Amino acid sequence: MSERFFALVPAAGSGSRAGQPIPKQYVELAGRSLIAHTLAALAAVPELAQTLVVLAPEDARFAAAVPGFAGWSARCGGATRAASVRAGLQALRERGAGEQDWVLVHDAARCLLRPEWVQGLIEACRADAVGGLLAQPVADTLKRADAQGRVQHTQDRRELWAAQTPQMFRLGLLAHALDAAGEAVTDEASAIEQLGLAPRLVRAPLDNFKLTLPEDFALAELILRSRQA
Numbered sequence: 095m096s097e098r099f100f101a102l103v104p105a106a107g108s109g110s111r112a113g114q115p116i117p118k119q120y121v122e123l124a125g126r127s128l129i130a131h132t133l134a135a136l137a138a139v140p141e142l143a144q145t146l147v148v149l150a151p152e153d154a155r156f157a158a159a160v161p162g163f164a165g166w167s168a169r170c171g172g173a174t175r176a177a178s179v180r181a182g183l184q185a186l187r188e189r190g191a192g193e194q195d196w197v198l199v200h201d202a203a204r205c206l207l208r209p210e211w212v213q214g215l216i217e218a219c220r221a222d223a224v225g226g227l228l229a230q231p232v233a234d235t236l237k238r239a240d241a242q243g244r245v246q247h248t249q250d251r252r253e254l255w256a257a258q259t260p261q262m263f264r265l266g267l268l269a270h271a272l273d274a275a276g277e278a279v280t281d282e283a284s285a286i287e288q289l290g291l292a293p294r295l296v297r298a299p300l301d302n303f304k305l306t307l308p309e310d311f312a313l314a315e316l317i318l319r320s321r322q323a
């Protein structure tokens with residue numbers, strides 16, 4: 095069987111930094127839930143065989159937030175993003191995904207995703223021995239701070255990129271990397287790097303940002319509405 099591409103969407107977080115009354119993935123923006131925007135973008139990527147959403151075990155909102163969702167969901171989320179992704183990889187295996195299939199892990203909370211960015215990542219990485227991720231070269235001048243909030247020094251930014259998602263690796267390699275890395279890694283690429291491998295960086299736009307803080311929601315809504323106009 096030829097290799098396939100699966101999307102894996104961790105959506106089991108609580109959104110503790112977002113200041114919302116419900117988990118941030120279920121907040122409504124421009125007429126539908128944040129996660130519904132994310133899944134609509136993935137559904138428009140023809141290369142993807144299927145999308146699996148990782149939910150918290152106690153999740154009771156998904157079905158109403160994404161009516162008619164045609165992909166897979168599994169209530170196997172863990173205490174950390176890494177644990178949720180590991181459980182999601184196992185859920186993909188149980189649904190027939192193989193160790194050589196590609197998995198594109200994408201945060202539910204990056205709801206401004208566009209299908210063409212995903213296609214660009216796939217094109218750039220499908221022949222790559224390691225895999226890669228969407229990312230953006232850092233544009234601001236970077237300061238390292240001390241505990242009092244005063245500048246210690248200015249960091250050279252020339253080789254620095256901000257990691258985004260999707261992050262795309264073969265299922266078997268990613269599962270092995272995450273098992274070895276433990277809970278502390280904040281993205282898939284970090285786990286792969288710890289194996290001594292170098293994921294490919296694929297340049298992506300700034301508006302693929304992750305909704306994390308309260309002020310991110312108004313900006314995301316503005317962008318989503320401007321796309322509808």
Ligand SMILES: Nc1ccn([C@@H]2O[C@H](COP(=O)(O)OP(=O)(O)OP(=O)(O)O)[C@@H](O)[C@H]2O)c(=O)n1
Nearest residue numbers: 104105106107108109110111173174178202203
């Ligand atoms: N235990 C966790 C933690 C996070 N995520 C998911 O990973 C993505 C990125 O994580 P983040 O932005 O940190 O989300 P939260 O953990 O929900 O936010 P916070 O850290 O502010 O609590 C989100 O789509 C989130 O739902 C997950 O599936 N399981």
Ligand SMILES: C[C@](O)(CO)[C@H](O)COP(=O)(O)O
Nearest residue numbers: 175201257258259280281304
């Ligand atoms: C995966 C990620 O979105 C890449 O930038 C990020 O590392 C998630 O970090 P968080 O602290 O779990 O939000």
